[in-house]
Amino acid sequence: MPRKSTKASSAEDAVYALPEVLDLKAATPLTEKLMSLRGQNLVVDASKVERLGTQCVQILIAAAATWKDEMAAFSIAEPSDSFISGLQVLGLTPQAILEKEVAQ
Structure with missing residues (x-):
């Protein structure tokens, strides 16, 4: 069985x-939409994104930080x-979104 880099799926995953x-x-x-999914482990499927804006x-950065604070998985x-090109214009990668800290 292949290993995942995130937690194993469960009924609470979205x-x-x-x-x-x-x-x-x-x-x-x-x-x-993201706020409606709060409290669940979340997988964000970015496969269909054709245009990505800064806002x-x-x-997504704020959501990743929120999920991290709430100790839920966000990937x-x-x-x-x-999607990757849009992030690169901003000097980011998908992994960077997951690692960014939001100033409070």
Whole structure:
């Protein structure tokens, strides 16, 4: 059986597929969706992302920090080339989102 780098899946795990366009218009719905999934281990599927804006990157960084503070798993799965390129423009990687600290 292959090993995963995150916790084993359980009934509490949730998967959320990001929309194709993560621009300013997508920021509020993204925040609302992530907040509705709080308290669960979460896998964010980034496979369909074609455009990634700074605001949505900030939301993902804040979500990763929130999940970490609440000791729940948060991971990004299958990042598309466009998702990775959008992060690279900002000097980030998918792993960097998971490791960033949010100033309080």
